[in-house]
Amino acid sequence: MPRSPFDWIDEQAVRRERAGLVRTLRPRPVDSALLDLAGNDYLGLTRRPEVTEGAAGAARRWGGGATGSRLVTGTTELHGQLERELADFCGFEAALVFSSGYTANLAALTALSDRDSLIVSDAGNHASIVDGCRLSRAGTTVVPHAEPEAVRKTLDAHDGRALVVTDSVFSVDGDAAPLAGFAEACREHGAALVVDDAHGLGVLGDGGRGALHAAGLAGADGVVATLTLSKSLGSQGGAVLGPAKVVEHLVNTARTFIFDTGLAPAAVGAALAGLRLLRQEPELAGRARAVAAELHRRLTAEGLRAVRPDAAVVSVQAPSPEAAVRWAADCREGGLAVGCFRPPSVPDGVSRLRLTARADLTRDQIDAAVETILRTAPTG
Template sequence: MNPLERLRAATAERETAGLRRRLRPRTADHDGLIDLASNDYLGLSRDPRLIEAAVEATREYGTGSTGSRLVTGTTRLHQALDERLASFVGAPAGLTFSSGYLANLGAVAALSGPGSLVVSDQVNHASIVDACRLSRARIAITPHRDTAAVEAALAERTEEHAVVVTDAVFSVDGDLAPLAEMHRVARRHGAFLIIDEAHALGVVGEGGRGAAAAAGIAGEPDVVLTLTLSKSLASQGGAVLGAPEVVETMIDTARSFIFDTGLNPAAVGTALAALEIIENSPELPARARANARRIAKLAESHGLESRVPDAAVVPVFLGEPLTALRAAEKCLELGLRVGCFRPPSVPAGRACLRITARASLSETELTGLDLGLRSVGDPTAP
């Protein structure tokens, strides 16, 4: 078969199954749609203070970082962000990467490697899955949030070194990992616990300091945090936070840090400004969580399967990909932009709408969502 014919055939199969994905460019105002799909949890992406911080950083340092952080890509802003991120979540030290994806690749691979065991939750984010594959360690996949299975995997290992890795808030279901218990298990067996705070930073815990801080384990020497700057901080980039020895190991051995161009100055300046706003506006995380709970109740009131969220992610489970795709299109017709998650992002039979709450959602926007969810729950509704 011609190579392109093979690709065309595979694309046609995905189209039939409702698994085709398309790029949908948006305008500055989301085409006038109510945004319930982005990860802008605190509604800061258009905040003038963040925009000005990005402009100021660009004026001072230019449009790009000009090289890897080990060459020319580290500025005083990068160093300030390393320190501020660590201080904010209660970790001893930090290191900024150019994306959260690369932070996970770096942390998991650098702290494990051949001859190690990595224990990973079965619904961890794709970046963690890929990090496990690249680590060349033996991988044990455990059932979702099952600490007994994690303990069994660690107890049965023959490897000297082990790492347990989990999302703090899982990116589709929106539920919280049992971090305090997982830490106790990891410590009993001499393992690092790596926690991806991507969907928890800025939303979970007092003042949005994250799930590890809420669980009281953020500063522990055997706890490593990864995170992204692209959600609550309305910027772009990622970070690894932990003991100074962990950061030193990242600098020396994490390939996704050493061989990658540093985060551009505008993104660094934006993240610093966002952190300052969050520190001075502790009501924002609580508002995002409250709006998420309200969205889940709206979905359930229309007979839709959802769950009470632990952060800002609200799933509405619809089953099959085509059903979820039609529901998302219906929402679009009603002026709502929602996420539509289908395999492989979710298991077969669990296709869903993924609705994200923002701290800045208005009553008018929530009323519009209520009408959209009513239409999804009852297609005959006017």
């Protein structure tokens, strides 16, 4: 009897289980009693009435879906309004909205390079950047994490079009990229700089305008930003920001723009409301950073090892993958949801808990989170 064509899936499932790497979907109830330090709602906007009404109002006016790709019927007046306000807020000439931050990264990397190009990618970059490099068909060199000199040496050895890509804030450890050093290396070699500001928008820069704004690089020649609308803005989707000619080029060449259904109007309306709230309440950015700094200070004061946060992510090291999984589970039992990162998701091999600092956390919630993490911490 012939084997099933999917028998190999069973074999892989067994290997994952033996390695303790099985992932499980866990639906989140609407009335969960868990204190959430696992999601990316940095500013606490996703349930703000202004944001939820922005989503509902857009759905009532424009319908439940975009109905088609952006170039056919998927662009509404709201899409254009969000793009104009995003570009203005972040300090860029133009913006283009995508269905996710993932597709935005794929678009930027595939449309701004070709087979003869070189992409220089930081070793700590997000999976969407890694996949964008692969799909671009450009030659890709992965350089050591956060080392401008490694970028410079790689560019020295290349004669032709080049692009350097990096996260602004790295999602696992929460450390910030040395953007000034990367930009200088790019200027010296005439290379473009693409920065994924998913974890910087809303947290870094004047009033949360992002890491590139903080570094004085917003709107600079040769600089492109990608970002997500699903973190600080409390919605869904992504965007690419840069010179108008770059945006026009993406409209005409980026496959994840041309062939993908446009972002649903409800998500556009929610993101627009979130952006306007951030304009109205610029103190939210500083509050998120302050909460992260306090979590780091209090946890390390008790002997835990944690990376000093540059934005709103606090990474706390665990002694082993098994200990990290148990620690996260014990935190959940204690009423606290935290992220758990372990190999192979972390290339450095260090397992850790990932905590999200939120601007809306109260004093009691911060105290409860610290107490739960310390009480459940692995011993030995």
